[in-house]
Amino acid sequence: MLASASRAPAPPKTQPDLKHNFSIPPPATMAGAPDPYHQGNIRMTLEDQELWKSFHEIGTEMIITKPGRRMFPHCKINISGLVPYAKYILLVDMVPEDGFRYKWNKDKWELAGKAEPQPPYRTYLHPDSPAPGSHWMKQPVSFLKLKLTNNALDQHGHIILHSMHRYHPRFHIVQADDLYSVRWSVFQTFTFPETSFTAVTAYQNTKITKLKIDNNPFAKGFRDEGTNSKRRASRGRSDTEHLAKKLNPTVKDSDQDRSQDLRHSCEDRAALKESGEVKEERFSPWGGVSDRESSHVLGQDSPVGSEARDVYSSEQLVPGHSSYQPYRFHEYGKLQSPSSSSVGSGTGSRVPDIATVPEHEGKAAAHEPGPTHCPPNLASTPQDYPGVLNMAVGQAKPAMLSHHPLYAPYGPEQALGQWGGASSAQYPPAPPTHHHHHHHHLATDYSTQAVHHGYHHGNVSDWSQYPLFSYSCW
């Protein structure tokens, strides 16, 4: 069906356009761009920011299911600064927030050990890709159809995540006339702190459930609204809490309490890992609950040091989160530096498994040893938060880039070796794509890529021939 489907649901109605106000005035800060295609002034802002913040303050949770579940809120962004006539592709991937697994204990999140090995890494390609800059800037770009799954064997191209682990979406813009000639060297990455979430198979925090119900149209049936026909919103362990609350409104577990708890857990976490202070971020229960305490909140969030944090909060290229080893986080500091570019730098790069491209026939991604342009590195400060670009992959290691253009979620050690080696295929080739219009997703995985670059780079078609899902990462 219409390729447009995935764009913001009909701009016409459904979109109250809550906030367009985001067209934030680009602080022209970015360094100048050597060439138009190289522009460093691309800006991205998150739509529905208020909604995201509401969730973030409590500790966003996203359901992941076997068949795949949409996010709510879903990712919707505004882009500016693109060359109107140049074509770009938009990608989204989910980056582990840290190297831990969590558990919900009573009314707060606590650490529950190391994170599990990253499942097949997938990247969602916006169905409109590639499209001219004018198209992307025309209206908010929605990733409504992006789905999250906990099924490592998923064949639909959904993004695979681990339950009880924290992640945050990362948006990439790559200038490319078509999926076969992607200039990976020119891609830029953005992240928004308030979009971080904990993947769960069932909601843990009842406050999150309520927020979802109150804001997601499809959950209307569960709203109280006078006719409290259905009042629920509580799950297991918190039932009692809920009940009490109901019976005695005054008992409400205010946000504060909640935050308190969260904060608490954060501290645990901090303690657990190496401390490290970090600059806090305004809303996160994880990172520091906004209001009070901000001050010391810190570290909590990530094992990484402050530097890392910076990286994180400002959008940048998070060269991959190492999955579990905290120590690895230190590398961030380095990457962080302007030169960061290095995508591949230190941490080996990881090429994304471009998944899902529903409704886009035949698009595939490919990278070519492009002209490694190196965008001026604009070291953006964490404060640039609304979306400043931070990195461009290009410069770092051209060579590598050409093959492994994107991030490197794993530590250096894990990187290539891992991908390269075990290649392929334990997953059946992903056939679906080829014959159907819908469901055409391109997926490649690192191993594939590794293999690939062995021959030549990037030709999508080739890519598509590789096994769709591979466990090479295990």
Add this chain to the structure above:
DNA sequence: TCGTCTCTCACGTTTGAACCGA
């Protein structure tokens, strides 16, 4: 064996796109 923690599934409600006839 028992308890805890996760995950899964059927279910009723909503939304919205696709159909269809006037």
Add this chain to the structure above:
DNA sequence: ATCGGTTCAAACGTGAGAGACG
């Protein structure tokens, strides 16, 4: 060609219970 009603698939959280694990 347009309008209005109908149908149907997809999306949601619920809540019970299955499974895995210690």
